[in-house]
Amino acid sequence: MLLPGTTRLLQRLLLLSTIATTHATVILSSSGHDGGNDEGALVAFKAKITGHSGVLASWNQSSSYCSWEGITCSKKHRLRVVALDLSSQGLAGSISPAIGNLTFLRSLNLSSNGLHGAIPPSIGALGRLQRLDLSQNMLTGDIPSNISRCTSLPVMYINSNRGVQGSIPAAIGSMPSLTSLGLANNSLTGTIPSSLGNLSRLTVLYLRYNYLEGSIPAGLGDNPHLWFFQVAINNLSGLLPPSLYNLSSLYELSIADNKLHGSLPPDLGKGFPNIEKIGMGANRFTGALPLSLTNLTKLQVLHIEQNSFTGVVPSELGRLQDLQVLVLEGNEFEANDEQEWGFIASLNNCTGLQFLDIGSNRFAGELPGSLSNLSTNLLWLRAYSNNISGAIPSGIGNLPNLEVLSFSENLLAGLIPESIGKLTQLNQLLLDANRFSGRLPPSVGNLTGLSILVARENSLEGLIPPTIGNLSKLTLLDLSNNKFTGLIPKEIMGLSSISRALDTSYNMLEGPLPLEIGEIPDAIGNCRVLETLLLDGNSFQGSIPATFNNMAGLTQLNLTNNKLNGSIPASLANITNLQELYLAHNNLSGPIPGQLGNSASLLRLDVSFNNLQGDVPEVGVFRNLTGLSIVGNNELCGGIPQLHLPRCPSSTARKNKKTMPKSLKIAIPTIGALLFLLLFVWAGFLYKKFKPAPEATIPQQFTEMELPIISYKDILKATDGFPETNVLGKGRYGTVFKGTLENQDTDVAIKVFNLQISGSYKSFQVECEAIRRVKHRCLVKIITCCSSIDQQGQDFRALIFEFMANGSLDRWIHSNSEGKFGQGALRLSQRLDIAVDIVDALDYLHNGCQPSVIHCDLKPSNILLNQDMRACVGDFGIARVLEEATSKCPINSNSTIAIRGSIGYIAPDVHRETDDMFKDGISLHYYAQAALPNKVMEIADSNIWLHSEANNNNDKTHITRTRECLSAVIQLGVLCSKQLPTERLSMSNAAVQMHAIRDKYISS
Incomplete structure (x- = not known):
């Protein structure tokens, strides 16, 4: 029971307490949490920026930081920064770790700048973050695993930072709010973490253009919301998980340029009701296209090129009425009659079709007339490298918007139709290596947009049409190897x-x-x-x-x-x-x-x-x-x-020179001819008497080199019967075995050609011809060859080379998951020695042997390392002797029509870019040039730095010289890769400069 007046006292105390609490709250909100830390974080951020487009000019204390350009502050929490957006502002420098102090930050967008250095782990402290975009910079190092602490983050893009490496942190799979994850176009290695299958809200997954390996986790196919799935251009292998075919929400499936295999399921058309884009080219898929594919009625883009698909193309493709792009190039599809060519007539229903590529397959027979009834929107029509015969349909002119038309390397014959002149939008017309006859129609003069016209290797005759003079945009004209007159x-x-x-x-x-x-x-x-x-x-x-x-x-x-x-x-x-x-x-x-x-x-x-x-x-x-x-x-x-x-x-001597008597002029050639005839008869007699048995015959190229004769039995014994354990490597035309020849103590490498593969005979002859002409310390030494008969009475061909103890350069610059070899194992001095050996080999091939030889397939797997880690160039299977190349593939031509060799090669032995980052005017040449001279460490292999004694010992002088060395090497690469051949450094000069760089660095 309260005493009198106690109740009133308690009421007063409660009122005072409420007033005091309210006042304290006001004080706290106006002082202790006024955003002062945010301003300090922004000042620290600016201190790390070394260049910008002027966007940071407003970042000074003359105004509130909430008014600084690129800054957004909260309306609810006064003076707290909630957004930092400086995308595309030309920023250079690094990202300050102080960024982690902006704890109210909801959006951080620094994309499309030139920022370098590591991604600060302090970003993991931004618990309120809703969007993180660091794409298109020059960031390096690993993705910090504690970025997973941003548990509210739905959108994370770290695309296009080629210096970002290491594995994808498995902890990212514990970010439940993540809906969009972009890690494309980096240098990530390892496998795709299975934990990503836990991201049940994920709609977008961009992992393309990395070095990821292993299989695709099955759990990714269990996500009912996944819309974009892009893992193209990696080293992924294995089968596609069956769960992936059941993603009903999927809009785009992009798995091209990997090592995936298997066949497509018969019920493919049931699992992708919303699919619009399928890209699975450049893999190892086999089998036929399932008929159910035609049920994907929303499909717009189908890329399945460069696989091993077989059979007949489904004739019901026309059911895909939204189809815009169909690329079947580089498979084993067949068509031999009108019925099997039926898919072309079916495609007449696809009124939006823009790109059709059926090149490099096994299509034969005549082109159907329905080809002329394809969509008038068609831009590209390519049917090159098949066995198509007959004539070009006369209605080809019904495709008025064509920009590229290629019928190269077929069996087409007859006249080139006059109607081809109706294709006024053509940019490229490629009709080479067929059997066309008659005149080149004057109507080609109507193709005023044409930049490339190639009709070589046909039987065209008559006068060259003067109307070609109307083609004011023509940059390349090739009419060689025909019968033109006048x-x-x-x-x-x-x-x-x-x-x-x-x-x-x-x-x-x-x-x-x-x-x-x-x-x-x-x-x-x-x-x-x-x-x-x-x-x-x-x-x-x-x-x-x-x-x-x-x-x-x-x-x-x-x-x-x-x-x-x-x-x-x-x-x-x-x-x-x-x-x-x-x-x-x-x-x-x-x-x-x-x-x-x-x-x-x-x-x-x-x-x-x-x-x-x-x-x-x-x-x-x-x-x-x-x-x-x-x-x-x-x-x-x-x-x-x-x-x-x-x-x-x-x-004086010329004036006194006497003329040879006429009788002597006649007698000397006559006597010489008789002596030659006698020698010829005598040589024939000796040949018949001592002609070797068929088992011992070898190609003429090798008889000129006086190589020892070796039989199939010798090869069989040297390799112990060709076991898999002796395999050193496999290529397109054969297998290389390790072996030991009888009566020799040293190992050899024996390249056995698979003569069942089309082109292997030619490859053997080409390599014989090339090797016959070359001899250099930086070329793999040929010991002998074998042209014989095996135990089944079949032709047998093999080449025997010096054994290279340290294998290929490819194994040393591409480490595997077990860490065997790998680029980290190569010191800078070794890299320089290898580079010197390679340029010496190319200088010799191009300038030091007669006639010159163009290797045509220079790549790390064809560069071998001996016991002393010195490089030798090998594998001349598709090389060209310049005598052949001058009329067909000019050494200085920029034309890509006759590209030979592996991806990454363009004649003559120069790099070709295939990375997706090199587009829209950006090239490897430009990328390297832009890094000179101060940013070379950012684009060079980080292993050079990590394993450098200069780094370990913090030797500033050595650090400087290492940077100078790398800058010189990259500068040399820039000079050798200019767009115009006339601007490039010659191989001889490149070799001299590479020697100078190596000698200067090693001697120091």
């Missing part, structure tokens, strides 16, 4: 747009060489920029026009095998960029112009089999025995001693 129309020779190549070689053209080609300026009034001019193998007469010297961009001029006369114009030496000049097998006379020796660019000169006279110069190209051919000119004299030409007589 003159080259002056309208064509006057086209200023032709810059890449003009090739009319090996026809029946005649008359004088056209003057117009050197007289017509380009579109902006400069000298002609044509790079390659091939007029060889015709019947051109008269002299070489002096106007050719106006073609400043010319790098290769081939006039071989014509009927040209007169002298060689000295003005040819004025062609600034000329590297190759071929004038052999003509009727040229007079002296060789000494000015050609003063040309700084000229690397190859062939004037053989003419009537040239007088002194051979001794400077420039005339000192390069591998790049000079002067044989068949019996009145030449002088030159460097290695040419073994007679000394040039003095003027």
Whole structure:
């Protein structure tokens, strides 16, 4: 029981307590939590930024940080930063760890800048974060695992930071709010964590363009909300989990460019009711396309190229009425009659179809007339490298929007239809390597948007249509290896747009060489920029026009095998960029112009089999025995001693020179001929008497090398019967075994060709021909070969090479999950030695052997390391000797029409970019150039730094020299990879510079 007045006292105390509490709350909200820490975090962030577009100019204390550009503060929590958005502002520098102090931050967007360094682990402290976007920067290092502490985060994008490496943190699978995860276009390794299957809200998963391996976790197929699934361009293997085929929500399935295998399930069409895009090209899938595929009625894009799919293409494809892109290229699909070609008629229902590629399959028979009834929206139609016969449908002109039309490498015959002239939007017309006859229709002159016209290797005849002169955008014209007659129309020779190549070689053209080609300026009034001019193998007469010297961009001029006369114009030496000049097998006379020796660019000169006279110069190209051919000119004299030409007589001696009696002129050749005949008969007798047995025969290329004879039985014994345990490697055309030849103590590598594979015979002959011509310390040494019969009476071919104890460079720069070898095992000094060996090998192949050899498949797996870790280039299975290449695949051509070798290769032995980050004007060349000179450590392999003694010892001098060394190597790569061949460093100069870099670094 309360005393009187107690109740009133308690009421007053309660009121005072309430007032005091309210006042304290006001004080706290206005002082202790006023956002002061946020301002400090922003100032620390700015301190780490070394460059920007001016966006941070407002970041000063003259105004509240809530008004700074890119900053958004909370309306509810006064002065607390909730958004930091500085995307696409040209930021450079690193991300300050102080970013973790912005604890109210809901959105952090620093995408599309030039930020480098590591991702701060302190981001894990941002518990309120709703969006994190660090894409398209130059960040490096691992993804911090404690980023998983952002448990409320729905959107996380760290795409396109090629320096980001390591594995995907498994802890990301414990972020329950995550709906969009983008880790594409980085350098991530390891496997896809199975924990990602726990992200039940995930709708978008971007993992493409990394180095991920292993199988795709089955749990990812259990997510009922997954919409985008992109894991293309990795090293994933195994079967697709069956659960993945049942994702009813899936819009895009992108698994291309991996090592996945298996066949598609028969009920494929039941599991993807909403699918619009399927990309599964460049894998190892087999089997037929299931008929149920045609139930995917929302499908717009189907990419299944570069697999091993077989059978007939379902004729009901027309049910996919929304289809826009269909790419079947590089499989084993068949069609031999009208019924099997039925899918083309069915596609007439796909009114939105824009891209159709059926190239490089096994399609045969005649093209159906229904091809002409495809969608008028069609942009690309490619059917190259098949066995298609018959004629091009005359209605081909019904596809008015075509930009690319390729029927290359088929058996098509008959006339090229006049209606082709209706395709006025064409950019590329490729009709090469068929059996077309008759005239090239004049209607091609209507294709005013055409930039590439290739009709080589057919039987086209008559005059070259002068209407081609209407094609003002034409950059490449190749009409070689046909039966064209008459003159080259002056309208064509006057086209200023032709810059890449003009090739009319090996026809029946005649008359004088056209003057117009050197007289017509380009579109902006400069000298002609044509790079390659091939007029060889015709019947051109008269002299070489002096106007050719106006073609400043010319790098290769081939006039071989014509009927040209007169002298060689000295003005040819004025062609600034000329590297190759071929004038052999003509009727040229007079002296060789000494000015050609003063040309700084000229690397190859062939004037053989003419009537040239007088002194051979001794400077420039005339000192390069591998790049000079002067044989068949019996009145030449002088030159460097290695040419073994007679000394040039003095003027007095020439006056007193007596003429050989006519009777002696007749007698000497007659006696020589008789002696030759006797020797020939005697050689035939010896051959019959001592002819070797078939078991011992070897190719002519190797008899010239005097290699020892070896039989199939010797190979069988050397390898212990070809067991799998002795396999060193496998390639397209055969298998390499480790073995030991009888009576020899050293191991050898034995390349056994699989003659059941189409092209293996040719590969064997090509490699024999190439190896016969080359011998260098940086090329794998050939010991012998075997051309014999196996135990089943089948042909047997093998090459025996020196054994390379340390395997391929590929094994040393691509580590596996067990850490065996791997790039971290290579020190910088070893990398420099290997680089020197490779450039030495290429310099020899291109410039040091005669004729030159283009490897055509240079890649890490074809570079082998010996016991001392020195590199040797091997595998010449698709090499080209330059004599063959000059008319078909010019060494300086930019054309990609005749690309040979593996991905990453473009002639002649130069890198080709395949990374998805290199697009929209960004190239590997640009990427490397942009890093020079201060950011080379950010683009170089981090293992160089991690395993450097300079790093471990914190030796600042050594650190500086290491950075300088890497900068020099990258600068050399930039010089060798310029867009125009005329701007690139020559291989000889590249080798000299690489030696200088290596010697300077190692000696220091």
